[in-house]
Amino acid sequence: xxxxxxxxxxxxxxxxxxxxxxxxxxxxxxxxxxxxxxxxxxxxxxxxxxxxxxxxxxxxxxxxxxxxxxxxxxxxxxxxxxxxxxxxxxxxxxxxxxxxxxxxxxxxxxxxxxxxxxxxxxxxxxxxxxxxxxxxxxxxxxxxxxxxxxxxxxxxxxxxxxxxxxxxxxxxxxxxxxxxxxxxxxxxxxxxxxxxxxxxxxxxxxxxxxxxxxxxxxxxxxxxxxxxxxxxxxxxxxxxxxxxxxxxxxxxxxxxxxxxxxxxxxxxxxxxxxxxxxxxxxxxxxxxxxxxxxxx
Amino acid sequence: xxxxxxxxxxxxxxxxxxxxxxxxxxxxxxxxxxxxxxxxxxxxxxxxxxxxxxxxxxxxxxxxxxxxxxxxxxxxxxxxxxxxxxxxxxxxxxxxxxxxxxxxxxxxxxxxxxxxxxxxxxxxxxxxxxxxxxxxxxxxxxxxxxxxxxxxxxxxxxxxxxxxxxxxxxxxxxxxxxxxxxxxxxxxxxxxxxxxxxxxxxxxxxxxxxxxxxxxxxxxxxxxxxxxxxxxxxxxxxxxxxxxxxxxxxxxxxxxxxxxxxxxxxxxxxxxxxxxxxxxxxxxxxxxxxxxxxxxxxxxx
Numbered sequence: 001x002x003x004x005x006x007x008x009x010x011x012x013x014x015x016x017x018x019x020x021x022x023x024x025x026x027x028x029x030x031x032x033x034x035x036x037x038x039x040x041x042x043x044x045x046x047x048x049x050x051x052x053x054x055x056x057x058x059x060x061x062x063x064x065x066x067x068x069x070x071x072x073x074x075x076x077x078x079x080x081x082x083x084x085x086x087x088x089x090x091x092x093x094x095x096x097x098x099x100x101x102x103x104x105x106x107x108x109x110x111x112x113x114x115x116x117x118x119x120x121x122x123x124x125x126x127x128x129x130x131x132x133x134x135x136x137x138x139x140x141x142x143x144x145x146x147x148x149x150x151x152x153x154x155x156x157x158x159x160x161x162x163x164x165x166x167x168x169x170x171x172x173x174x175x176x177x178x179x180x181x182x183x184x185x186x187x188x189x190x191x192x193x194x195x196x197x198x199x200x201x202x203x204x205x206x207x208x209x210x211x212x213x214x215x216x217x218x219x220x221x222x223x224x225x226x227x228x229x230x231x232x233x234x235x236x237x238x239x240x241x242x243x244x245x246x247x248x249x250x251x252x253x254x255x256x257x258x259x260x261x262x263x264x265x266x267x268x269x270x271x272x273x274x275x276x277x278x279x280x281x282x283x284x285x286x287x288x289x290x291x292x293x294x295x296x
Numbered sequence: 297x298x299x300x301x302x303x304x305x306x307x308x309x310x311x312x313x314x315x316x317x318x319x320x321x322x323x324x325x326x327x328x329x330x331x332x333x334x335x336x337x338x339x340x341x342x343x344x345x346x347x348x349x350x351x352x353x354x355x356x357x358x359x360x361x362x363x364x365x366x367x368x369x370x371x372x373x374x375x376x377x378x379x380x381x382x383x384x385x386x387x388x389x390x391x392x393x394x395x396x397x398x399x400x401x402x403x404x405x406x407x408x409x410x411x412x413x414x415x416x417x418x419x420x421x422x423x424x425x426x427x428x429x430x431x432x433x434x435x436x437x438x439x440x441x442x443x444x445x446x447x448x449x450x451x452x453x454x455x456x457x458x459x460x461x462x463x464x465x466x467x468x469x470x471x472x473x474x475x476x477x478x479x480x481x482x483x484x485x486x487x488x489x490x491x492x493x494x495x496x497x498x499x500x501x502x503x504x505x506x507x508x509x510x511x512x513x514x515x516x517x518x519x520x521x522x523x524x525x526x527x528x529x530x531x532x533x534x535x536x537x538x539x540x541x542x543x544x545x546x547x548x549x550x551x552x553x554x555x556x557x558x559x560x561x562x563x564x565x566x567x568x569x570x571x572x573x574x575x576x577x578x579x580x581x582x583x584x585x586x587x588x589x590x591x592x593x594x595x596x597x
Contacts, residue, residue: 026470
């Protein structure tokens with residue numbers, strides 16, 4: 001009797017921890033344990049099957065000597081840079097245009113943002129069709145009489161990566177618009193009114209007052225887009241399949257190809273660790289500062 | 297006299313200003329509509345292409361309306377298109393996606409609600425640390441876990457199965473669901489829990505009769521977020537499924553890249569729309585909550 005009440009008291013006191021425990025254990029094992037496993041294997045000679053004898057950084061040496069990985073990294077710079085800059089510019093422009101007390105704002109916002117609800121595989125499939133040189137945009141414009149018009153980026157190794165940018169921007173810019181629009185709306189109305197009363201032109205109000213006060217939102221948008229860019233996988237698979245050749249490979253598709261089609265676990269693990277390191281370097285400081293300001 | 301000239305000048309410039317304002321206003325609307333066209337064009341092309349015959353696709357223009365509407369491509373995409381050696385269309389895979397998404401959404405939402413409730417209202421030493429670790433776990437590139445996960449699923453006998461995919465989606469979804477609920481519950485005053493405790497209510501009783509009834513908006517946001525994420529997932533789907541258990545995104549990619557027979561663009565487009573339909577529908581019906589989830593997942597402020 002007494003034992004039972006002590007038991008239930010103990011349970012009552014510790015129940016919050018017990019509820020959280022399974023999730024926490026799962027995260028520890030399946031996130032941090034798995035990262036450790038991948039890190040470990042990236043230091044071994046693993047090929048088709050994992051080996052566990054650490055031999056040092058040979059996988060990373062191989063990785064950075066591989067021309068395919070070199071292409072993947074270069075593509076990440078080109079794609080990531082353009083994707084982030086264009087999405088942010090377009091998103092900001094759309095947000096400012098929509099902020100002018102537009103009567104149909106709700107409808108327009110819905111239209112700008114719907115691509116974000118779709119799978120990147122769907123987006124890739126649609127753009128693959130539109131950019132198809134034989135039947136898509138090139139075909140239409142030739143049909144209008146410009147017989148020598150060429151738009152074969154999708155199958156041109158030099159330009160194929162830009163088609164990934166086109167589709168990626170189409171997918172994500174509406175989302176950036178939503179972020180910026182929320183930011184524009186949160187700027188103190190009084191300051192804007194005061195500026196208007198002083199006769200300061202609208203463009204100047206935006207460039208000198210509103211946009212600078214949205215610095216944290218620029219940072220968030222930048223982090224989110226960067227994160228999307230590094231993780232980009234589906235879009236490339238659906239749009240170009242990494243091709244022509246491996247001209248549009250990104251680190252994510254490289255990792256997948258080495259892991260599942262080449263059966264080179266060591267290379268896959270080391271490339272995954274490089275991706276992890278990049279995300280870590282960007283996301284951790286950001287989350288840390290977010291959590292700290294939150295707790296203050 | 298100077299007063300008079302100032303007044304006429306003001307009237308003149310106001311009229312001029314009005315004309316300029318109206319012109320600017322028009323320009324604004326034209327610009328906004330052009331952008332709307334840019335975002336709608338791919339959807340328009342997908343729909344019109346899916347309603348055309350192959351013959352018409354070859355001879356006609358990408359942006360032209362179909363001369364003769366046919367739903368053949370839709371029925372092919374749904375029930376007989378080839379995804380590799382199998383030719384049963386998207387139907388079985390659509391069903392797989394539902395079988396994966398529904399349990400995974402429910403389980404990860406329930407866990408997220410309980411976790412968020414503990415972290416926000418039953419603080420103990422280390423709770424914030426645990427929250428940070430969970431939060432960071434939802435931002436990792438999943439490439440870093442797929443190799444060991446493939447082995448662990450194999451050891452558990454779940455490799456290539458639907459329960460295996462449900463498991464994976466739950467594990468990597470709880471970080472976000474916990475974040476959503478934690479941020480929501482943190483705004484509820486602690487005095488509520490204290491008062492309920494004085495009245496003798498326990499942990500689950502307080503959750504069930506006080507917190508849950510307040511939670512409808514955040515449940516909607518979380519369910520929509522999780523459903524969209526899981527339905528649209530491709531990486532886990534392609535890594536951890538086999539011939540009979542692939543989700544719809546993987547099947548769509550297989551249909552599009554299948555090399556058997558003539559390239560049927562109309563079937564590809566119909567299949568793409570079918571695969572996108574559930575999440576698009578959710579977006580149209582509950583867009584407000586979708587956007588809230590998106591922004592909550594990125595700006596934790």
